[in-house]
Amino acid sequence: MKILIVNGPNINLLGTREPEIYGSLTLDDIQNELEDYAKSIGVELVFFQSNVEGEIVNAIQKAKHEWGCSGIVINPAAYTHTSVAIRDAISAVSLPAVEVHLSNIHSREEFRKNSFIAPVCIGQISGFGSDSYKLGLRGLVSVLSKKV
Ligand code: DQA
Numbered sequence: 001m002k003i004l005i006v007n008g009p010n011i012n013l014l015g016t017r018e019p020e021i022y023g024s025l026t027l028d029d030i031q032n033e034l035e036d037y038a039k040s041i042g043v044e045l046v047f048f049q050s051n052v053e054g055e056i057v058n059a060i061q062k063a064k065h066e067w068g069c070s071g072i073v074i075n076p077a078a079y080t081h082t083s084v085a086i087r088d089a090i091s092a093v094s095l096p097a098v099e100v101h102l103s104n105i106h107s108r109e110e111f112r113k114n115s116f117i118a119p120v121c122i123g124q125i126s127g128f129g130s131d132s133y134k135l136g137l138r139g140l141v142s143v144l145s146k147k148v
């Protein structure tokens with residue numbers, strides 16, 4: 001089983017970006033950790049990060065037929081709170097998706113509490129730092145494994 005891991009804007013700056021909120025791991029560190037976890041459960045990952053909304057839409061559109069992915073774990077970052085285009089892309093490709101966040105978006109500024117993406121996802125994991133990705137992947141794989 002192959003899963004697409006999508007990261008949105010400014011996630012490439014992890015490590016130096018507001019470490020008191022997002023931790024000190026870089027995106028590479030997080031991806032290496034996740035790769036190890038994925039291997040241990042027999043899952044292959046495709047990683048994609050972009051600061052550009054349309055490129056994220058393109059990646060979601062390619063996930064199933066071009067990259068052979070069965071599901072998506074996505075940290076849409078700031079686009080969580082603004083992007084109808086990413087939401088529509090997830091609905092359009094009808095691949096199961098899980099939204100993840102490093103920080104707890106519900107305990108921060110008011111504007112972060114709304115997600116345009118969560119309603120078209122199986123669920124949302126928020127606030128566990130880099131473990132949010134592992135928990136999201138685990139939940140997604142569990143749902144996909146039950147499908148016949
Ligand atoms: C984030 C939370 C978003 O509100 C923020 O814009 C981000 C990161 C998180 O992982 O905690 O860029 O998605």
